[in-house]
Amino acid sequence: MNTESNTQPVIEARQLDLVFQTNDGPVQALRDVNLTVNKGDFVSFIGPSGCGKTTFLRCVAALETPTGGSLSVNGMTPDEARRNRAYGYVFQAAGLYPWRTIAKNIKLPLEIMGYSRDEQEERVRKVLELVDLKGFGEKFPWQLSGGMQQRASIARALAFDADILLMDEPFGALDEIVRDHLNEQLLALWARTEKTIGFVTHSIPEAVYLSTKIVVMSPRPGRITDVIDSPLPKERPLDIRDTPEFIEVAHRVREGLRAGHLDD
Amino acid sequence: MKQVLAVLAVVAAIVAIWYAACIPMNIKGVLTEVERAGAEVVPAGAKERRDMNEFALAARNSFAIPATWAQDRPRLPAPHQVVAELWETTVKKKITSKRSLVYHGWVTLSATILGFAIGTGLGILLAVGIVHSRVMDMSVMPWAIVSQTIPIIALAPMIIVVLYSVGVQGIIPKAVISAYLSFFPVVVGMVKGLRSPDMMQLDLLRTYNATNAQRFWKLRLPASMPYLFASLKIGIAASLVGAIVGELPTGAVAGLGARLLAGSYYGQTVQIWSALFAAAILAACLVGLLGLIERVVLKRMGMAQ
Numbered sequence: 001m002n003t004e005s006n007t008q009p010v011i012e013a014r015q016l017d018l019v020f021q022t023n024d025g026p027v028q029a030l031r032d033v034n035l036t037v038n039k040g041d042f043v044s045f046i047g048p049s050g051c052g053k054t055t056f057l058r059c060v061a062a063l064e065t066p067t068g069g070s071l072s073v074n075g076m077t078p079d080e081a082r083r084n085r086a087y088g089y090v091f092q093a094a095g096l097y098p099w100r101t102i103a104k105n106i107k108l109p110l111e112i113m114g115y116s117r118d119e120q121e122e123r124v125r126k127v128l129e130l131v132d133l134k135g136f137g138e139k140f141p142w143q144l145s146g147g148m149q150q151r152a153s154i155a156r157a158l159a160f161d162a163d164i165l166l167m168d169e170p171f172g173a174l175d176e177i178v179r180d181h182l183n184e185q186l187l188a189l190w191a192r193t194e195k196t197i198g199f200v201t202h203s204i205p206e207a208v209y210l211s212t213k214i215v216v217m218s219p220r221p222g223r224i225t226d227v228i229d230s231p232l233p234k235e236r237p238l239d240i241r242d243t244p245e246f247i248e249v250a251h252r253v254r255e256g257l258r259a260g261h262l263d264d
Numbered sequence: 265m266k267q268v269l270a271v272l273a274v275v276a277a278i279v280a281i282w283y284a285a286c287i288p289m290n291i292k293g294v295l296t297e298v299e300r301a302g303a304e305v306v307p308a309g310a311k312e313r314r315d316m317n318e319f320a321l322a323a324r325n326s327f328a329i330p331a332t333w334a335q336d337r338p339r340l341p342a343p344h345q346v347v348a349e350l351w352e353t354t355v356k357k358k359i360t361s362k363r364s365l366v367y368h369g370w371v372t373l374s375a376t377i378l379g380f381a382i383g384t385g386l387g388i389l390l391a392v393g394i395v396h397s398r399v400m401d402m403s404v405m406p407w408a409i410v411s412q413t414i415p416i417i418a419l420a421p422m423i424i425v426v427l428y429s430v431g432v433q434g435i436i437p438k439a440v441i442s443a444y445l446s447f448f449p450v451v452v453g454m455v456k457g458l459r460s461p462d463m464m465q466l467d468l469l470r471t472y473n474a475t476n477a478q479r480f481w482k483l484r485l486p487a488s489m490p491y492l493f494a495s496l497k498i499g500i501a502a503s504l505v506g507a508i509v510g511e512l513p514t515g516a517v518a519g520l521g522a523r524l525l526a527g528s529y530y531g532q533t534v535q536i537w538s539a540l541f542a543a544a545i546l547a548a549c550l551v552g553l554l555g556l557i558e559r560v561v562l563k564r565m566g567m568a569q
Contacts, residue, residue, distance in 0.1 A: 063467050091467070099487075109472045
């Protein structure tokens with residue numbers, strides 16, 4: 001990596017538009033989205049369903065193609081970035097293969113990308129430790145709880161050293177207590193790996209607790225209504241959520257969400 | 265224990281109904297026989313009895329009822345007669361004998377297995393093509409469905425005649441008919457199975473920039489395994505039917521189908537029924553064997569809990 005790319009934004013969207021052609025006519029999923037994400041940012045996308053937060057993440061991952069504007073990932077087009085395996089993607093469901101053990105599930109991207117066997121073993125060991133699943137490598141997915149499965153899917157996304165991690169409501173299906181725990185672990189992991197993280201959620205506390213930058217979006221058409229740079233420190237114990245600063249940011253997010261709805 | 269009792273109760277009910285059915289089915293024949301042997305029958309004379317109700321006849325000549333379960337050539341043989349014939353022609357006959365059901369069963373089984381192998385291979389290949397090519401999906405699938413709407417009993421003689429005219433005979437024509445019946449469930453099941461991975465799993469592989477081949481071997485094929493086994497169980501039973509049907513039109517000299525045919529030529533109902541049961545038992549064993557393989561494979565894959 002040259003020095004230039006360190007100063008370059010990791011994700012840069014300019015006047016991004018995406019119109020889906022459906023049977024009921026065109027649907028504007030994203031309109032005039034402008035966003036810059038720098039290296040090491042933890043960016044949350046929050047908004048009601050239909051606001052395009054997942055769609056934006058999928059555009060970054062080149063799983064959707066924007067119909068207007070420009071979008072660059074690591075200075076490349078999203079599709080080039082995908083082919084360069086620039087990011088790991090964590091979906092809403094863990095989506096582990098039931099016929100593979102946890103270790104073999106994590107090896108899946110490594111096999112596809114042609115890592116050597118020794119390298120695969122080494123990386124699986126490393127990421128299992130990273131997500132606190134040491135000793136569970138030989139278990140099958142159904143033998144693990146939902147939270148552990150989602151951690152395994154994060155490990156799978158981390159295994160191949162992409163410096164961007166895109167997460168689409170990864171903890172949406174989990175209960176509050178497990179979610180708190182995983183949020184704490186995710187922050188620790190982010191601090192250790194210094195990855196750039198894009199995180200879709202519809203939980204205000206989750207967004208505020210995790211992010212350095214919160215992108216508030218609103219639907220019909222999907223657009224950004226507010227971008228908040230969090231004043232919270234990088235070190236965040238769970239009880240930071242009771243501090244005035246935290247409540248202040250949460251309040252601003254809520255205001256942003258409400259403003260988006262007033263237009264309807 | 266309760267389940268065993270339930271199963272036994274059902275079996276007992278079937279056997280009881282069967283025995284009961286033998287009485288009206290066989291009573292007229294029995295009465296003719298015993299009258300000829302000198303017994304007194306009411307009313308006398310086969311002609312008199314021809315249009316009479318079978319139940320009334322049985323009631324008025326109740327002494328003849330046990331004989332309805334012991335005729336040489338009954339219309340409906342009793343269960344113990346079929347069991348005795350099965351025992352006689354499987355365990356007691358040498359398996360090289362032309363009257364051994366094991367010998368006939370093997371003839372049919374070998375055609376079944378060959379046909380099943382061809383049908384399964386063809387079915388999987390077609391399914392792979394259908395899943396990966398829209399053109400094949402639109403052009404092959406309708407023909408596969410149409411192929412199964414033609415009664416096999418009408419098609420089988422033509423397959424045999426056509427193959428014979430190009431010099432193919434013996435086990436191959438029967439196997440072709442078997443394959444014709446068994447490829448279809450495999451195609452349907454495998455298409456469903458290969459398409460079973462959801463969008464999310466396909467997207468995941470896309471984020472890894474996986475090739476089509478990797479997507480097939482690492483995702484689609486393993487995901488289709490449970491579907492494949494369900495299809496194979498239907499396919500093997502269909503294969504057996506195909507092999508038996510393939511033995512009928514040629515007047516084949518060996519095989520369960522040949523036994524059925526010979527039995528009907530000579531009015532040997534006991535022989536027909538025992539061949540039928542042999543076929544059913546064979547099919548049950550084959551399906552059971554596949555079920556066992558399924559359990560082992562899915563367990564090793566971690567898909568059975």
